[in-house]
Amino acid sequence: MTPATSTQSELAAGSDAAPVPKGLSQTQRAVRDLREMIVNNHLPPGSNYLETELAEMLGMSRTPVREAVIVLESQGLVESRPRRGVRVLPLSARDMEEIYEVLTELEAHAAERAASAPIKAADREAVETALRDMDLALAGDDREAWAQADKRFHDLLVQLAGNGRLTAIVDSFNDQVHRARMLTVRLRPSPTKSNQDHRDLFNAILAGDAAKARALHVRHRTEAKNLIIGLLESHGFHQV
């Protein structure tokens, strides 16, 4: 779900090649599987697990589990508390606000940047496809497909900015709110306006109107945030 970005410069010595690992290490597997289980709500927010339990669940010893937990902790998905186990972090409305604030800012900046440079044909095509998929999903009222295409659209825009660190942060924060989005995507009204927003935004980018792209993105994300938080509260969720 979150591909690690490789934006690292190699030292002057051109000696080093990429250290390609053939099969995933246990730690990497643990990170992947645990993240997958957390963002897809298989490990519910607020639940606790002992290291031993996780190790048994994943069929490995405690060592790689501990290492994976550190990674996930740094991504804000879990919290490891001395003797109470590893806790899947729930999101409060306040957490959502914080995350969306950063997300809005960085994504809007990416949109601004994308508008300031010419778009490669392949990139443009990929975005157009995402837009079409969103319309298709909307027509068929397939909310999961819509959410997936929506994510793809926003991810592509961020990548257009060409800043690996920015992409990494956005990916990580998106993971953190994924649960809330999937929960509300079925509760919200049909995202017709959202699709229109996307088109307007991309048009602004294509037109090279950076200021408009930024403004549209900020508005789009702000509305999305308010919608999600409102839905969660009106349905009685104080934590997700």
Added chain:
Amino acid sequence: MTPATSTQSELAAGSDAAPVPKGLSQTQRAVRDLREMIVNNHLPPGSNYLETELAEMLGMSRTPVREAVIVLESQGLVESRPRRGVRVLPLSARDMEEIYEVLTELEAHAAERAASAPIKAADREAVETALRDMDLALAGDDREAWAQADKRFHDLLVQLAGNGRLTAIVDSFNDQVHRARMLTVRLRPSPTKSNQDHRDLFNAILAGDAAKARALHVRHRTEAKNLIIGLLESHGFHQV
């Protein structure tokens, strides 16, 4: 597959107190000490260390060292490569660009936010002190003291935005460029203009002019970035 100890969230329960650890764990100590050594250039960029070496340096076994390395890796300070040891990541001009791009955006946003809310007297006082310290350091031409007060000023502004996640990212990115800043702070011309920038910026915040605060901050950081990158290049550093 053992079920979770308590698959039920202990949400509402205000039962939990802060899990205060009396003495740092070895892992925490390793994180603190290694970070300290890295940002202060005691472990030079590009240098490699075997886990065993670090363990010996820190007087502990490999286990906590490995855990610390994972943390520092997630903060972009080191890279652990399969059989080549832990490498202190050097920063290229491109890396600086990426980091400053995120930093500029998030700090400018923080300034904008700070301008949109009333400032508490204590906060205002703290910022004023930082400003005074910068002037004092400038008068005495104490570059280290100036850099320290400058950092304090910017940190305070970010905290005024009241977003913990934003603060965490900015802190982490500041760590990554700390080396470069300290290296150039002695090479750059006297930061007279910088001090004036700071005052103008803070005045805009106090006046509640969010747009101006943002614009000033963007300009300030952009100039700082160009200054640093220019200095590094003109002095022949391609990596720091």
Added chain:
DNA sequence: GTGTGTGTTTATGTATACGTAATAATATGC
């Protein structure tokens, strides 16, 4: 000299061992 094969060394990934501090359980006193 260049390339290939074989043996050796060793850094790492992972499992396991183990002491300790925190929690739970039990007993004791009032």
Added chain:
DNA sequence: GCATATTATTACGTATACATAAACACACAC
């Protein structure tokens, strides 16, 4: 019954053990 002291349990932090695969060295063929 409730509070406190005492003991037992156990989850974790850390050290250690160990197998494996990568890097290295060296021999050999051409």
